[in-house]
Amino acid sequence: MHADGALVEAAGEVLAAAPLGAHSRICCALSGGVDSLVLFEVLRRLQPRFGYRLAAAHVDHGLSPHAGDWADACARRCAAAGIPLQVFRVGVDRDHPHGLEAAARSARYGALERVACDWLVFGHHQDDQAETLLFRLLRGTGVRGAAAMRPVVVAAAGAPGRLRPLLAVRREQILDWARRNALDWVEDESNDETRFTRNAIRHRLVPVAEALFPAAVPVLARAADHFAEADALLGELAAGDVAACGGEPLDRARLRALSPARQANLLRWLLQQRGAPTPSRARLDDVLQQLRDCPPAQALRLSLGAWVCCAYRDALWLEPAIAAVPERCVWQGEAVLPWGADEVCFVGVTGEGVSRVRLARAAAVYLAPRVAGMRLRLSPARPRREFRKLCQEAAIPEWVRDRLPVLWVDAEPAWVGGIGVAAEFACAPGEAGVLPCWRPAGGSSPG
Incomplete structure (x- = not known):
């Protein structure tokens, strides 16, 4: 296969391995450098095959006097291709505890994750993978860190997924492809500054490794794959131990x-x-x-x-680590109310929960924390009991008690998260009710 086609097909294999839908929204992280520019052109060539909607995003860190020119170059490239481009201008914390490189990377990813898309696509290549592995090993990383970058990272926690279609491609192949296709790219002068750790690894450490072991870069990339496999096995072991x-x-x-x-x-x-x-x-x-x-x-x-x-x-x-809970959240029939980092859901039920009749008659219904001296009767046949004793019986530790949500109905506690409904407000059999459900952030608190 021609070199041009081989690079495109290598990228296509990564896209085929990802759960891309016919109308997936993918965004190319476009810096204007050769790696991201080749990625952009490859994604354009593969678009008819996969049917995704392609956009691009550029992050201006403001660290170079040429930053404006780079943004303009990306804008011209996208305009000529008819591809929408978003430009983010970010501030970089120059006093970041892990240095300027880490601060710029954090600002860049923070901006890109604001893009409304299903997948963010990056131009990282095999040489980047080898450098990342060396960088992390020299910092004492574990198995997960040594797995370095993954070609496909499925979306989690509301963030877009990440794709690296060129991760198996050498940088020289990318440069050759760019020259064959007469691409014009920008050069970031900071890439040659060896005061930055990753640049020092690229310009000083990797050449020494390749002089001793000519296949050092692909071998290091293959090692990262082995670490990724080991990390997956450790994940399976952990999932089994959680079940056990x-x-x-x-x-x-x-x-x-x-x-x-x-x-x-x-x-x-x-x-x-x-x-x-x-x-x-x-x-x-x-x-x-x-x-x-x-x-x-x-x-x-x-x-x-x-x-x-x-x-x-x-x-x-x-x-x-929970932030302070709100002082009061008024309930007006919502299905969900926020409770600090947690939430309280209100489910319509019959014969259980808080009586809808009592709620409809109330002048004020709201969530708020407990108050000193609060007591609750959980059964009509039993007296009101101290909040502390109810928490002890429900196995709720002391540090959780102050953030338990309490549903107050006209200044009377009708329900406490993790404890239950007060007898005075409980539904009769067959009566329509509302069952509050406290969902702690993280989902595993015993309350």
Whole structure:
């Protein structure tokens, strides 16, 4: 096959492996450099085959005096092709703790993820993959990090999916394709500045590796594939261990019975499923050590960054580090009300939940936190009981109690999340009712 066709077909294989629909909206991240420009032209050639809707986006970081010229070049290219282009101008945190490279990358991805599309498409190639693997290994990454970039990353948590159709293609092949097709591209002068770590790896470390091992780049890329396969197997093991621990929330005793390595793998996997960054090895080891050393019944709330590992009685779960809950959320018949990072759903039912008649007669119905001295009667045959004792019976730990949603009806508590409906407001058999359902963020709190 001709070199031009081979590169296009390599990209086509990646697109075919992705769950692209006939009218999927895909957006090419177009910097104006040779990699993204070749990607743009390849996507145009493949568009009739796959039927997707193609757009492009350019991010101006404002770091180069030539940034405006690059944006103009992308605009001309897209206008000539009849492809819509969005241009984002972003600020870059020059005091970012991980350096200017990381700050620019964070700003770039943050802007691109605002594009209304199903897939973001990037021009990363095999040389980028080898450099990424070396960069991460030298920083002490684990198996997941060593898997480097994936050609297809399915959308999660409302963000678009990511495609890298040129990931198996060498940079020299891309340059050759651009020259054969008479493409004009821009050069980012910062790519030659070896004060940036990735540039130093590209210009200093990789040439040494290739002098010793001529196939170093494809071999490193193949190693990343092996790490990706190992990461997938670790994910399968973690999913099996979650099931063996009773699902979420986890059975604390069963988790403690796993080996330390499997405990760590399980917690990392649960965080990854939530889109959370993996904590440092030292932090994760400290959390697991406390879980192993503390008495089985001791309540624990251990920070893992934006998430916390919680243990109470027999249960263990992850939950976000919760922001303060709102003071009051008025309910006017909505199906869902926000409750801080959580939400409360209101489901129409018969013979259970809060009486619709009582709700219709009320002057004010709203969600708010508990108040001091609050008591609740869960059964007509029993007296009102202290909130603290009801929480103890429902296995709700102390740190959760202040953020429990309470449905107040004319200043009387009618329902408490994780506890139930007050007897005075409960539906009679056959009566229409509304059943509030508290859905904690992360979905695994025992409340």
